[in-house]
Amino acid sequence: xTSGWKxxxxxxxxxxxxxxxxxxxxxxxxxxxxxxxxxxxxxxxxDGYQAVRSYSIASVGDDERVQLAVDRLPDGxxxxxxxxxxxxxxxxxxxxxxxxxFVWRPEVGDVVQTEPVQLIGGGSGxxxxxxxxxxxxxxxxxxxxxLLYSVRSPEDAFFxxxxxxxxxxxxxxxxxxxxxxxxxxxxxxxxLTKDQLASASFDVTQNPSVFVCGPTGxxxxxxxxxxxLGHDPARVKTERFGGA
Amino acid sequence: xxxxxxxxxxxxxxxxxxLPPGQFLTEDFPVLSAGPTPDIDTxxxxxxxxxxxxxxHRWTWDDLMALPIEDIxxxxxxxxxxSKLGTSWRGVSLDTLFADVDTSSGYTMAxxxxxxxxxxxxxxxxxxxxxxxxxxxxxxxxxxxGGPARLLVPHLYFWKSAKWIRGLVMHDSDDPxxxxxxxxxxxxxxxxxxxxW
Amino acid sequence: xxxxxxxxAVAGPLSEIFRADMTQxxxxxxxxxxxxxxxxxxxxxxxxxxxxxxxxCTHVLFTVIHTNERTWVDLQGIAGLxxxxxxx
Numbered sequence: 001x002t003s004g005w006k007x008x009x010x011x012x013x014x015x016x017x018x019x020x021x022x023x024x025x026x027x028x029x030x031x032x033x034x035x036x037x038x039x040x041x042x043x044x045x046x047d048g049y050q051a052v053r054s055y056s057i058a059s060v061g062d063d064e065r066v067q068l069a070v071d072r073l074p075d076g077x078x079x080x081x082x083x084x085x086x087x088x089x090x091x092x093x094x095x096x097x098x099x100x101x102f103v104w105r106p107e108v109g110d111v112v113q114t115e116p117v118q119l120i121g122g123g124s125g126x127x128x129x130x131x132x133x134x135x136x137x138x139x140x141x142x143x144x145x146x147l148l149y150s151v152r153s154p155e156d157a158f159f160x161x162x163x164x165x166x167x168x169x170x171x172x173x174x175x176x177x178x179x180x181x182x183x184x185x186x187x188x189x190x191x192l193t194k195d196q197l198a199s200a201s202f203d204v205t206q207n208p209s210v211f212v213c214g215p216t217g218x219x220x221x222x223x224x225x226x227x228x229l230g231h232d233p234a235r236v237k238t239e240r241f242g243g244a
Numbered sequence: 245x246x247x248x249x250x251x252x253x254x255x256x257x258x259x260x261x262x263l264p265p266g267q268f269l270t271e272d273f274p275v276l277s278a279g280p281t282p283d284i285d286t287x288x289x290x291x292x293x294x295x296x297x298x299x300x301h302r303w304t305w306d307d308l309m310a311l312p313i314e315d316i317x318x319x320x321x322x323x324x325x326x327s328k329l330g331t332s333w334r335g336v337s338l339d340t341l342f343a344d345v346d347t348s349s350g351y352t353m354a355x356x357x358x359x360x361x362x363x364x365x366x367x368x369x370x371x372x373x374x375x376x377x378x379x380x381x382x383x384x385x386x387x388x389x390g391g392p393a394r395l396l397v398p399h400l401y402f403w404k405s406a407k408w409i410r411g412l413v414m415h416d417s418d419d420p421x422x423x424x425x426x427x428x429x430x431x432x433x434x435x436x437x438x439x440x441w
Numbered sequence: 442x443x444x445x446x447x448x449x450a451v452a453g454p455l456s457e458i459f460r461a462d463m464t465q466x467x468x469x470x471x472x473x474x475x476x477x478x479x480x481x482x483x484x485x486x487x488x489x490x491x492x493x494x495x496x497x498c499t500h501v502l503f504t505v506i507h508t509n510e511r512t513w514v515d516l517q518g519i520a521g522l523x524x525x526x527x528x529x
Contacts, residue, residue, distance in 0.1 A: 007247055040453035043249040050246060051254055051488075054450050077255050077442070085251050093246045098452035101464045101480035216445050238481070242444035265489040265506045266443065325443065427499055436513065440494060440501045441472075 005042060006030075008066065010090045016158045020124060021083045022058060022069040025092055032062025035131035036103035036211070036239075039068065039096030043078055053078040056127040056213075056239075057097060058159070060135040069158050071124035073243065102211065102239045104132040106139035116208040118201045119147045120222050125214025125241060126158050132211065137166060146172045146208075148200050150192050150218065153180035174200040192218075194225040204230040209237070216240040262319055262329050264434035270326040273380075273389065278422060281387045282358040282408050289392055291376060292411040295347045303341070305392070308376065311336045316375060318398040320405070321434040335377030335396055338369040349414035353421055354395050357408040361421035363430070364397055364404055366414070373399055376409060401432040401439065448482040451491050454505065455479075458514060467523035473498035474520065494518075 008025035016022050038056045059067040072083040086092070106113055117136070119129040126149055136145055151157045154177065167173045176196065181189045202208035210231060212222050219240045226236050263269060286305040293301045303311075316333040352369065354362050368374065377396040378385050385391030390407025397404045403423050424430050429438040444450070448464050455463040464480035475497040482493040482502060490506035495518070502518040 005246060038449070038452070042246050043252045043254070044246040045252050045254045046248055049254045051252075052453070054453065075442070081249070081252050087250075090250050091247055092249070095453055095456075098456065098462075099449050099464050099480070100462045101478055102449050238447060239449045240445070240447045242446045242450075242486075261509075265508065266485075266487050429501075436515065437490065437492065437504055437506050440492065440499065 005093050005095050007091050007093050010086055010088050010092055011065065012088055013086065016069060016160075017071070017156045019083065019156075020069060020071040020158055022067055022158070023082065023086065023092075024059075025066045025068070025094075027064055027066050030062065030064045030066060031097070033057050033060060033066070033097035033131075034100070034103045034105055035060045035135035036128045037097035037099050037131075038128070039066070039094040039098060041068075041078065041082070042093045042095075043081060044093070051078050054098070056131070058127050058130050058134075060131045061138065069124060069127045071158075102128065102213070102237050104135065104209070104211065106135060106141040113141065114143050116144045116146070116202045116206050118208045118210040119145065120150075120197070120201070120210070120212045120214075121147070122150045122214025122218035122222075123152075123156070123241075124158060125212075125218070125239070126163075128213055128239060129211060130159050130163070133163070133166060133171060136171070142170075144170060144172075144202075146174070146200070146202060148174045148176065148192070148197065150176040150178060150214070152178050153189075154182045192222070194228065197222065197225050198229050201226075208235070210235055211237050211239075213239040214241060215243040217243075260329075263327050264321055265437045266439075267321055267325055267327040267434065270328055272326075273328060273331075274322070274324075274326060275388045276322070276324065277388075277407070278360055279358055282356075283387065284357050284392055284408060286392050290411075291341075291393070291409060293341060293345050294411065294413045295345060296349045296414050296416065297346075299346070301341075301345055308336055308378075308393070311340050314375065316377065316396065316398075318396075320398050320402050323401045323403055323428065323432070323439050327434075332381055333375065333377040333396055334379035335375035335393070337372065338374040338376070339372065341376065342366075342370060347414050349416050351415040351418045352412045353415055353419060354404075354406040354409060355411050355413065356406045357410050360406060360408070362404050362406050363415070363419055363421045363424055364395075364400070365418060365431075368397060368400065369412075373397065399433075401429075401434055403428060404432055443485050443487040446484045446486055448479040448484055448493060450486055451484055451493070454486075454491060458505065458512075461524050463522075465525070468493075468502055469520040469523075470495040470498060470500060470502060471518050471520040472500035476523070 008027035012024040055068045070082045073079045121129045289305045319329045321327045374397045378393040395406040395409045452464045469476040485492045492504045493502040504515040506513045
């Protein structure tokens with residue numbers, strides 16, 4: 001797989017959170033992507049300086065529109081530009097789709113995937129997971145999905161409306177608010193614990209595929225709890241976004 | 245080169261070829277130690293080189309001060325990613341100390357007061373590459389920075405420049421010292437980013 | 442600026458060196474012989490390159506460093522790499 005750099009044109013942007021935005025890019029000749037893959041975005045300054053960062057793809061399929069979602073990091077170099085400065089009509093350079101490991105497909109070969117899928121996301125870690133959820137919905141795949149999504153507050157959730165509309169028997173969502181819970185929420189704001197993870201997620205006996213994505217510290221805590229709870233480490237896939 | 249990204253300037257940065265990969269510049273002099281600072285009086289201080297035959301060459305503080313002393317201007321690079329450029333030291337070259345040492349071993353283990361050890365191949369100590377340094381920036385080397393004297397091997401990551409140096413023991417193989425047994429690279433070349441084992 | 446991530450994040454940089462998707466390749470650690478997909482490796486990533494470390498024993502699997510003179514790939518920590526079978 002040679003991934004040359006492609007140029008796309010930003011067609012739309014949407015504020016998702018106080019620090020985050022989703023960006024839709026038109027990419028002629030986009031080969032399509034599987035849920036969970038990412039792109040590397042490259043910015044070039046007038047003096048030739050370049051910065052490259054990876055962003056997960058929120059969209060799935062072979063539409064020529066690619067959607068990314070970016071959270072502005074406090075010391076970031078690329079994310080502030082993408083969240084605050086980028087405008088529709090701007091060109092963006094990137095390579096991809098990249099990564100074939102942290103992915104979910106409704107079918108592998110001719111075999112429909114039916115095993116339960118547990119998704120656990122923190123903050124912008126939801127991005128590859130929502131691609132999996134969209135892939136699941138678009139293919140009418142019969143597997144049961146559960147999502148555990150940890151965010152600071154309701155405003156900090158990416159794609160909140162879409163997730164709420166997709167929630168149902170085939171997608172059970174557990175929201176964890178770590179700093180500020182919504183009005184009338186039954187639990188006060190709290191950080192995710194191993195016990196809550198255990199009660200919200202598929203049991204080991206159901207042999208789920210597990211995907212964990214978000215800041216590095218979050219992913220490592222959750223992954224180690226999952227192993228403590230008896231999950232086979234080989235069934236737990238992780239993607240760390242850096243940060244704390 | 246890629247297409248120019250409208251409005252992107254990047255962080256203001258000075259590309260400094262003196263910085264090895266993954267390092268950033270500091271004006272400070274951070275203190276990192278594996279243990280407490282030993283308290284060594286120069287009246288009791290001794291440096292020794294012990295060869296494979298058991299022969300020991302020893303220098304008291306006064307012996308050291310009587311040897312040719314060099315001014316050293318060099319860059320230092322810590323594995324924790326800070327680099328300090330143009331630091332100035334005074335010390336005695338290991339070439340001077342090894343002049344009368346008869347050895348056919350290729351490796352050394354540096355031993356410090358307090359028990360710290362680090363391994364350095366002999367050829368990385370010779371030919372103007374290393375010193376027993378006792379002055380930094382025009383002042384006697386402070387205890388927290390390894391005083392009264394430390395090994396100074398600036399072409400390797402700074403954990404190799406053993407503070408509170410007490411002696412070198414010749415080894416026939418590149419046996420790992422303290423940090424080399426605890427996650428750090430056996431050799432430690434900053435230009436090849438040899439941080440970890 | 443150094444990011445503490447995992448092998449997934451270097452899929453792109455690895456594609457500049459290897460043809461296959463190396464995040465799916467399995468790497469055997471020369472030190473502890475643990476064999477896992479490179480996507481799981483402990484990665485430090487910055488502007489000039491990256492280091493992959495074995496998550497079991499923390500030894501370095503490999504390092505890629507870009508300088509103006511060359512890109513240096515140090516594979517000393519990898520005993521072997523397992524790729525999907527090649528199509529013939």
